[in-house]
Amino acid sequence: MLSGFFRGLGSYFLFLGAVFRRPESWREYFKSFVRETELLGMSSIPLVVFISLFMGAVLTIQTAINLDDPFIPDMYIGIAVREGILLEFAPTIVSLILAGKVGSNISSSLGTMRVTEQMDALQVMGINPASYLVLPKIGASLLFFPILVIFSIFMGLLGGYLAGDWLHLVNPDDFLLGYFDEFQPYYVVYSLTKTVVFAFIISSVSAWYGYHVKGGAVEVGKASTKAVVAMSFSIILFNYILTDVMLQ
Amino acid sequence: MIEVRGIKKAFGDQEVLKGIDMVLQPGQCNLIIGSSGSGKTVMLKSIVGLIQPDAGQVLLDGRDWTAMKERDRKVLRQEMGMVFQASALFTSLSVEENVRFPLDFFSTMSAAEKDQRVAFCLDRVRIPQSALTKNPAELSGGMQKRVAIARAIVLNPKYLFCDEPNSGLDPETSIVIDQLIQEITREFGMTTVVNTHDMNSVLEIGDHVVLMRHGYKVWEGAGPDILQSTDQEVVDYVFRSALFKRVRSALK
Numbered sequence: 108m109l110s111g112f113f114r115g116l117g118s119y120f121l122f123l124g125a126v127f128r129r130p131e132s133w134r135e136y137f138k139s140f141v142r143e144t145e146l147l148g149m150s151s152i153p154l155v156v157f158i159s160l161f162m163g164a165v166l167t168i169q170t171a172i173n174l175d176d177p178f179i180p181d182m183y184i185g186i187a188v189r190e191g192i193l194l195e196f197a198p199t200i201v202s203l204i205l206a207g208k209v210g211s212n213i214s215s216s217l218g219t220m221r222v223t224e225q226m227d228a229l230q231v232m233g234i235n236p237a238s239y240l241v242l243p244k245i246g247a248s249l250l251f252f253p254i255l256v257i258f259s260i261f262m263g264l265l266g267g268y269l270a271g272d273w274l275h276l277v278n279p280d281d282f283l284l285g286y287f288d289e290f291q292p293y294y295v296v297y298s299l300t301k302t303v304v305f306a307f308i309i310s311s312v313s314a315w316y317g318y319h320v321k322g323g324a325v326e327v328g329k330a331s332t333k334a335v336v337a338m339s340f341s342i343i344l345f346n347y348i349l350t351d352v353m354l355q
Numbered sequence: 356m357i358e359v360r361g362i363k364k365a366f367g368d369q370e371v372l373k374g375i376d377m378v379l380q381p382g383q384c385n386l387i388i389g390s391s392g393s394g395k396t397v398m399l400k401s402i403v404g405l406i407q408p409d410a411g412q413v414l415l416d417g418r419d420w421t422a423m424k425e426r427d428r429k430v431l432r433q434e435m436g437m438v439f440q441a442s443a444l445f446t447s448l449s450v451e452e453n454v455r456f457p458l459d460f461f462s463t464m465s466a467a468e469k470d471q472r473v474a475f476c477l478d479r480v481r482i483p484q485s486a487l488t489k490n491p492a493e494l495s496g497g498m499q500k501r502v503a504i505a506r507a508i509v510l511n512p513k514y515l516f517c518d519e520p521n522s523g524l525d526p527e528t529s530i531v532i533d534q535l536i537q538e539i540t541r542e543f544g545m546t547t548v549v550n551t552h553d554m555n556s557v558l559e560i561g562d563h564v565v566l567m568r569h570g571y572k573v574w575e576g577a578g579p580d581i582l583q584s585t586d587q588e589v590v591d592y593v594f595r596s597a598l599f600k601r602v603r604s605a606l607k
Contacts, residue, residue, distance in 0.1 A: 131429070132460045142447075224443040227405050231516075232457050233432030 122315050125237035126245070140243040147209050147244065147310075148251030152258065154208060155201055159192075159259040162200065163266030166191050171276035181277040185267075185285020190294070192263035198298045199346050201259045202305035205252065206338040210313035213244055214334040217317025218327035226318075241314040245307065252306035253299045260298070297353045304349060308341045356381045357402065357514065357546060362411035364397055371397045372408065373570040381416075383562035384540050385548045386578065390592065393567040396440075396518060399550045403437060403516050404428060415514065433461050436507030438517040442499040444491035444506070451477070451487040454505045461510060476505040480535060497528040501535065508539060515540065515547040521556060533559045554593065557581060566592060 130136040170187045217240060220226050226236040264286060271277040316334035320326050357379040364372040371394045379385040387395045400406040402413050404420060413420045415431065423431065444453050454476055458469045477487065480501040491499055500520055507515055517536060521529035537560040540547040549556065557564055561578030566589060573588045574581065581589060 135460055219446075223441055223446075224439040225445055227400075228437065228439060228443040228445075230405060231403055231432060231435060231437040232460065233429040234460060 118319070119312070119315050122237060122318060123311060125235065126241045126311070126314075128235055128238045130238060130242070131234050136239065136243055139239065140246050143243045143247035144251055147212070147247050148255065151205060151208060151255055154204070155255045155259050156262050158201065158204060159197065159262035160266035162196050163188065163192055163263035163268075164270030166196065166263070167267035167271045168274065168276060171271060181281035182285040182288060184271070184277055185282040186288055187285075188267040189264060189286050189290075192267070193260055193294050193298055197256050197259040197263055198301040198305065199342065201256055202252070202302060202309065202342055203339060205255070206309045206313075206342060207335055209248065210309045210338045211331045211335055213310060213313040214317035215327055215331045217241070217314055218320035218330045221318065221320045222323055222327060237318060241311070241318070244314060245310040248306040248310035249303060252309075253302045256298065256302045297349075300353065301346065301349050304345055305342050308345065309338050312338050312341060356416055357385075357548065358412075358414040359398075359402065360412040360414070362398065362401055362408045362413070364401060364406060364408045371570050372401065374411070375567070375570075375572050377565050377572060377575055379546060379548055379565075380563045381546045382540070382544050383546070384537055384560045385546070385563045385565070386557055386561040387548065387550050387565045387567060388552060388554075388557060388592075389567035390552055390595075392569075394570040395550050395567050398567065399516060399518055399548065402548065403435060404432075433510055434513040436510065436512040436515045438500065438503045438507050438515070438520050440519040440522045442491070442503040444499060444502055446491060449488050449490060450482065450494070450502050453491065453502060454509055457506065457510050472509060476509045477502070479508075479539070480505045496523050497532065500524065500532050504532075504535060504539065508543065508545075511543065513545060515545045517547070517549040519550055519552070521551060521553050526555070529553065529555065530559060536560060568592070
């Protein structure tokens, strides 16, 4: 099992070596990058907005219930919600959700291209399929996932505020004060750094699984499932490592 | 001319190609035939460089393709076109975009010239204007094959490779595709290599035929001569082929 893991790891790095090659045509790669940005990034906005609004709302409700004490000002609930969303919920939970949506899309689309010989067709034409198909996806993810997470942070904070106000759980002015109190810009850097790392994991790991599919439609589905599991493990692991490195 | 010298390929313990030599004639339709598992697809993929053989050489007009670095191969690949068994059209692109794709990558033509070239190739394979904006999945199997041929010839290649071009097609459409491949080969003076197990194709378009069996070359020669061969393995193959079945049923 361990040897299989290291063989897979070696194959992953060799794959990355094939991905990061000089493009045959910068213009075509850029066109593909724009397509991928729309496909992987823009199309995820509604999902991220929906999840983040409700995530923020739930976080406010839970925090307000647990800190329901006359000696604890509502401002502290706002601080707790802000830190929760900024540090963990937006970058990590949204990335896990994107691993499911975007990651499975990448692995299944590449897997289908593999089993229908579309990758062979590219290779015969003299186009490096790993680079042409994967590099724009990685680029689009690295560019757009941080934007999605920034969206998520704002939507989460908005959802938290609206839930607190509508359900009369907090004093809205005090709560809002908490959003701005002792705000540390470094936490945004931390959050976006995590997102960039997760974006790379999601796009490259799912691409590796899809690129190496052998067989038919069943294997494409299996690869997609394996990719989501591997991405989730990797995100959780790197979340711990980055937190340890950046916040200690 | 494509020369294959002593090509060997094994996948694990399974030896698929066991030292094959063949000479594929320039400007002709060369057919590699054999039953399933004979190694003809691995042979074709070795010739086009999708599979790296364990031993042997492939010479494209004297250029040692197997020993080339990937950078040099990329240049030479622009002299190749290939039609895949399942057409391998890009499903994210329209019919027109599929044919235009190699031009966008490798041609220095202006946009108008590219439009002209794409229109010429699609017209040459008799794809109607109404199909140009369609997704490949919306086309019939025969039309997909024709679009794949148009894409393969758009860069005006010297070599055309077709892997089982009649796979999944009815006999009538198969003949249309065969004839199209032959017409294009003659018209553009290409060296065409077709992988097939269809004896009809051998008689229809086979200028030069190589018969493979269990990873060996069994017979090589001019197409119609295969029916004159007295070699037992050749006779066995021809006997079992679809042609014989049709002749037998016609005699009945």
